[in-house]
Amino acid sequence: MSFKETDVINIVIAGTAGQGVITLKRLIEFAAQKAGIKRAFGSEMHGLAQREGAITSHTRYQKEIFEEERKNLHSPLICYGDADLYICFEPVEALRRGIFASNKTTFVLNSWTIPGVMITANLEEYPSLDKIMETLNGYSDEVYFINATEISIERFGQSQQVNLIMLGFAVATRKLPFIELGHYEEVIKERLRDPDLNIEALHLGIKEGSKILKNSLKSKV
Amino acid sequence: MQVKDARFIDEEGKVLMLGNEAIVRGCLEAGVSFAAQYPGTPTSDIGETFQRLLREQPELNDFFVHHWAINEAVAASECAGAAWTGCKVLNPMKHVGLNVASDALSVIALNGPNPGAMVILIGSDPGSLGSHQEQNERFYTWMFHLPCFEPHTPQECKEWVKLAFELSEKYDTIFEIRTSTRSAHSRGYVELGKLVKGKAKGKFIRNIPKYNSLPPHAINNHIRLYERIEKIREIIPQLKINVIFPGGNKIGVITSGMPFGYTMEALNQLGLNDVPILKLGLIYPLNYKEITDFLQKLEKVVIIEELEPFLEVKIAEIAHNHKLDVEIIGEKYFPKYNEYSTGLVATCLAKIFNKKPKEQMSKAIDYFNSYKEIIPSRFPTFCAGCPERATLYSILKATNQLENTVICGDIGCYVMSFFPPQECSDLIICMSGGISAAIGMSTKTDQKVVALIGDSTFFHTGMPPLAEAVGYNSNVLLIIFENSWTAMTGHQNDVLRYLINQGFSIEKICKAIGVPWLKVEDSYNPKKLTRTIEQALETYGLKVIIIKRECALQAHRWRMNQIRALKEQDKKIQEVEYFIHGCQMCYDCARVLSCPAIRRTEIDGFESMQIDQDRCIKCGVCYEICPNGAIHKTIFNALDTEVGWREI
Numbered sequence A: 001m002s003f004k005e006t007d008v009i010n011i012v013i014a015g016t017a018g019q020g021v022i023t024l025k026r027l028i029e030f031a032a033q034k035a036g037i038k039r040a041f042g043s044e045m046h047g048l049a050q051r052e053g054a055i056t057s058h059t060r061y062q063k064e065i066f067e068e069e070r071k072n073l074h075s076p077l078i079c080y081g082d083a084d085l086y087i088c089f090e091p092v093e094a095l096r097r098g099i100f101a102s103n104k105t106t107f108v109l110n111s112w113t114i115p116g117v118m119i120t121a122n123l124e125e126y127p128s129l130d131k132i133m134e135t136l137n138g139y140s141d142e143v144y145f146i147n148a149t150e151i152s153i154e155r156f157g158q159s160q161q162v163n164l165i166m167l168g169f170a171v172a173t174r175k176l177p178f179i180e181l182g183h184y185e186e187v188i189k190e191r192l193r194d195p196d197l198n199i200e201a202l203h204l205g206i207k208e209g210s211k212i213l214k215n216s217l218k219s220k221v
Numbered sequence B: 001m002q003v004k005d006a007r008f009i010d011e012e013g014k015v016l017m018l019g020n021e022a023i024v025r026g027c028l029e030a031g032v033s034f035a036a037q038y039p040g041t042p043t044s045d046i047g048e049t050f051q052r053l054l055r056e057q058p059e060l061n062d063f064f065v066h067h068w069a070i071n072e073a074v075a076a077s078e079c080a081g082a083a084w085t086g087c088k089v090l091n092p093m094k095h096v097g098l099n100v101a102s103d104a105l106s107v108i109a110l111n112g113p114n115p116g117a118m119v120i121l122i123g124s125d126p127g128s129l130g131s132h133q134e135q136n137e138r139f140y141t142w143m144f145h146l147p148c149f150e151p152h153t154p155q156e157c158k159e160w161v162k163l164a165f166e167l168s169e170k171y172d173t174i175f176e177i178r179t180s181t182r183s184a185h186s187r188g189y190v191e192l193g194k195l196v197k198g199k200a201k202g203k204f205i206r207n208i209p210k211y212n213s214l215p216p217h218a219i220n221n222h223i224r225l226y227e228r229i230e231k232i233r234e235i236i237p238q239l240k241i242n243v244i245f246p247g248g249n250k251i252g253v254i255t256s257g258m259p260f261g262y263t264m265e266a267l268n269q270l271g272l273n274d275v276p277i278l279k280l281g282l283i284y285p286l287n288y289k290e291i292t293d294f295l296q297k298l299e300k301v302v303i304i305e306e307l308e309p310f311l312e313v314k315i316a317e318i319a320h321n322h323k324l325d326v327e328i329i330g331e332k333y334f335p336k337y338n339e340y341s342t343g344l345v346a347t348c349l350a351k352i353f354n355k356k357p358k359e360q361m362s363k364a365i366d367y368f369n370s371y372k373e374i375i376p377s378r379f380p381t382f383c384a385g386c387p388e389r390a391t392l393y394s395i396l397k398a399t400n401q402l403e404n405t406v407i408c409g410d411i412g413c414y415v416m417s418f419f420p421p422q423e424c425s426d427l428i429i430c431m432s433g434g435i436s437a438a439i440g441m442s443t444k445t446d447q448k449v450v451a452l453i454g455d456s457t458f459f460h461t462g463m464p465p466l467a468e469a470v471g472y473n474s475n476v477l478l479i480i481f482e483n484s485w486t487a488m489t490g491h492q493n494d495v496l497r498y499l500i501n502q503g504f505s506i507e508k509i510c511k512a513i514g515v516p517w518l519k520v521e522d523s524y525n526p527k528k529l530t531r532t533i534e535q536a537l538e539t540y541g542l543k544v545i546i547i548k549r550e551c552a553l554q555a556h557r558w559r560m561n562q563i564r565a566l567k568e569q570d571k572k573i574q575e576v577e578y579f580i581h582g583c584q585m586c587y588d589c590a591r592v593l594s595c596p597a598i599r600r601t602e603i604d605g606f607e608s609m610q611i612d613q614d615r616c617i618k619c620g621v622c623y624e625i626c627p628n629g630a631i632h633k634t635i636f637n638a639l640d641t642e643v644g645w646r647e648i
């Protein structure tokens, strides 16, 4: 799918508090600014300190704007069904915020689960990854899992790089048009601690992500 | 070296900012020199940004002061005091904060902020995204005559703060900027302007009629306020902040703030780009001519606003007074509760204009509704190792799962007590509403009445009801969480910590007020705490237990920083690990304590609880309470440096 410069690009990022959802959202927005994007407007939720709640953010940008103001981006929230890309740090969070998806959506999901306290208490059930995949397929064929947490722990000895690995995977889907790899790298250098490590994670995400996308293409053919 | 945020230093260019950051930037461009506030979503990060800038740019301290006030009423009067020396002052608060500040503001509004200027920044919260309730506090703007801007983008946030200060000074009137959780926390481009240094010092000039509210001055000031508002009403068109998007349709729309964005996108989606739109920048007061000119050409006008109809009432009043034959619709089609969205606005507009909503959208809604039952809940819950959660464990144990017991909850992280599986709260009113309700309830029931309160809430409004409970010797057990932070709103470094550093404590206050039965406990010692709660509940009269244990999130951060620093000096550190072996699946740790670092899993085909080492902060509470001795503790490098918890 190719995008026109006047298209509004819609990205949902979902996860649990403390996973780096907001950091990733900001990275994309600041990279978009470096790429000369004319309008960006996105909503991020913060305010509560606790680490356990569900978190979603909406990133929206438009490379060039229409002369007719009414056709442009005006809301920081995506309309139901209008997301181009979902980046989910935790599988059920994709289901929880699924309402923004449709057949044009690509999902990239971290397959590492974080069961809430009700699951541990055995008072609610966590759906299987197969069930999650099958449910998301009701929106779109483009649903891809990567075990970003395991990759991060294996390569970096900690789970902190999950968000950059997920960004790499998202970049590989080409659903973040008009922003170049170099723009992300610049922003990482300016804004993150351990930039080398994070740039490595970004590249790792692109590499592993591309493999997953290629394999799925093969299986579809 | 402190890295400086160039977005608050540069004087030209375009930067990405949140609405709240843009507000701060606007203040710096307007020459503001004082701000006071009590934290509350979505306004806390305004203060955090000010505090950060004061650290990054120490020279700001030469003229700018920011206070974390003890509550909103105090903050409002503080601001008035500073304004009356001739300074420009900002007073942010969340929507319910305005309820607390309203007593002070009702008078300051009459007096007027001159010779200085005062802007209140109200963070509304349609949809209750970060609050315990939703309310349409717009009605205060009418009640107290507070001209009110509703920005939509960060650019408007910045520009209109500047404009509000200019007008406030000129018309001796408090102006309001009304954001929402959504607009405060949305990011967009902001065009930077010149920075203006605020006044380092002013001077109060005596003016008895202006500043002493009692008849006849109160009445005269009220008359003067009407005059000021009428002058402002007159000049609105010159401000050019209310904008018309023209169109030939006979049905028009009036809207403002965030709903404007949803409306624009919804109309575009429905192919209704000929609908004329009046976007209000200032929602109170309204300029009659501006409104009637817009209504004149229409058969119907749709008012799109969140919560109770405010503009709808005001516009209907204008149409009625000017005998305009136009139908005004709003609440008939739009909900009067919760937050709006493009989808919702499109759905309502589709009905009004007899259009079909976009298929992509209706499909998404229907499909989502078809599976939503399988989504497990994920409500906010206490952090791993939270001392408040551990206290609930002891309450549940001491009362045999709340048998014959009522828990009067309150607002702080412990507001989450009512969530399952602990379900350890029976009611929540407002900050310090718990202890107050408990006083009344205890006179009418023989059930055991327990009230919860945090330290910040205690200072906010909790001391007066405690004094009353002492006075009546109410049969209540009050549990005070002295975690040394205003935790829920993001750990603002407030007066509380200053007082604690001065050797001051809640224990001393309780003693001074005359609490007859007082214990200081630590919830990381759950068995002892359980016994103390049992004793308290066997005693008649007022009992207070202070839980003295730092917020786990902050304590853990501090401890990890200590460890990192020591490791950088090549010191070896003693490490503790808790692990589960021989789990009997009794669920005490999962249902009564319910620490989120514990997960249910399968080991060699047997169900077992397991500790997520990545999330465990090593508080040791699960180890203390496991009735089967299945939670074990290992110490690595036992002879090396031990980094314990910090004293609070």
Ligand SMILES: Cc1ncc(C[n+]2csc(CCOP(=O)(O)OP(=O)(O)O)c2C)c(N)n1
Pocket (backbone or CB within 6 Å): B038, B039, B040, B041, B072, B094, B096, B097, B100, B132, B388, B411, B412, B413, B414, B431, B453, B454, B455, B456, B457, B458, B481, B483, B485, B486, B487, B488, B489
């Ligand atoms: C009138 C009012 N102002 C502000 C808030 C926002 N608020 C909710 S909880 C809270 C902090 C409570 O702190 P504390 O009592 O110390 O409890 P903790 O979160 O530390 O457990 C604040 C400021 C509110 N709910 N009501």
Ligand code: SF4
Pocket (backbone or CB within 6 Å): A049, A050, A051, B381, B382, B383, B385, B386, B387, B388, B389, B413, B483, B487, B488, B551, B552, B553, B554
């Ligand atoms: S922020 Fe602190 S007080 Fe609040 S839940 Fe977390 S540990 Fe507990």
Ligand code: SF4
Pocket (backbone or CB within 6 Å): B384, B385, B578, B595, B596, B597, B598, B611, B615, B616, B617, B618, B619, B620, B621, B622, B623
């Ligand atoms: S020691 Fe136990 S209760 Fe404390 S944080 Fe770790 S798992 Fe949770």
